[in-house]
Amino acid sequence: MDYALVATDFDGTLLPIGHDEILPRTREAIRRVRRQGVRFVIVSGRATTGLLNITRKFDIDTDGLYLIGFNGASAVQAWDGTTLFSHRLDLALARQVIARALAFDVVVMVPEGAEVFTNRPDSYAVAFETGANGTTSVELADPSIIGFAPCKVLLGGDHAELVRLEADLVSRFGEQTEILFSADFLLEVNARGVTKGEALAGLCEALGIPVERSIAFGDNxxxxxxxxxxxxxxxxxxxxxxxxxxxxxxxxxxxxxxVAVVLDELIPG
Incomplete structure (x- = not known):
């Protein structure tokens, strides 16, 4: 197969958990396939603001780079910040989801731009989210009063409590949302139909690349x-x-x- 596009998750895939650098062999493999004209896409649960920040932090060349954030809710051209698409939760629905989540012992986080609105700014989950994305927390005792339609609602806390909340949200809003775990302590809620898979297919279509000519890497x-x-x-x-x-x-x-092992085999220099 003549592959024309590589899409990869970031945390736990490109960047090993607990590391502060992309491994040299993986970095060089990515540079090589990009020099050969293969399109490269980072696809993450992170906010697109956070993805733009990591291109600077990890010295990733943005020329021709595409970023898909919020589990597929938003895509941008990294070289100029142009938004290609954005699929947000309906505001009324987001408020209902948040109000229900507040009945559980969890942290509610609503990212928007460089800020994360939350009921518990001192929690580990908020520190993880803001630290990963280079954003700041804004305390909001009742996040359900937000005045904007969010790309996603992020819920953090003990895994067992999040499993209970997941079942509750699925029973109430399962036909209107996508609900999934991105880590043991993070549960994410997106608009219905928003997934990394749909985003990859949509970007391939926009670029005129058959999705069959794509390779995707992930771990979660x-x-x-x-x-x-x-x-x-x-x-x-x-x-x-x-x-x-x-x-x-x-x-x-x-x-x-x-990642490098597969790229070296399937898209050799």
Whole structure:
């Protein structure tokens, strides 16, 4: 197969968890395939603001780079910040989801631009979210009073409590939203139909690239739709069991240059 586009998750895929640098072999493999004209896309649950920040932090060349954030809700051209598409939650629906979440012992986070509106700014989940994206927290005792339609609602806390909340939200709003875990302590709510897979397919169509000519890499639950949508879905060995089962292929772990191993084989220099 002559692959024309590579899409990859960031945390746990390109960047090993706990590391502060992309591994040299992986970085060089990405540079090489990009020099060969293959389109490159970073697809993440992170806010697009955060993705733009990581291109600077990790010295990622933005020329011709596409960024898909919020689990597929928003896509931008990294080189000039132009938004290609944005699929937000309906405001009334978002307020209902948040109001229901506040009945549970969880942290509510609503990212927008460089800010995250939250009921618990001192929580670990908020520190993780703002630290990862280079954003700041804004305390809002009742986040359901937000005045904007968000790209996503992010819920943090104990896994068992989030599982209880997930079941409750699915029963109430499951037909109107996409609800999934991006980490054991993070539950995410997007508009119905918003997934990394739909975003990948939409971007391929916009670029005139058959989705069959794409490779996607991922490790977590929110990557599964993208692994299924791509021409070749590759899960990292450090991924969750569900991602490994959904992928066409499993590569080495993020700490073992799993992305580079596949790129070196399928798109050699």
């Amino acid at each position: 639950h929110n990557d599964i739709p993208m692994l299924k949508a791509a021409g070749l879905g590759v899960a990292m060995a450090n991924g969750v069991p569900e991602a490994l089962a959904a992928a066409d292929r499993v590569t080495l772990a993020d700490t073992e240059d799993g």
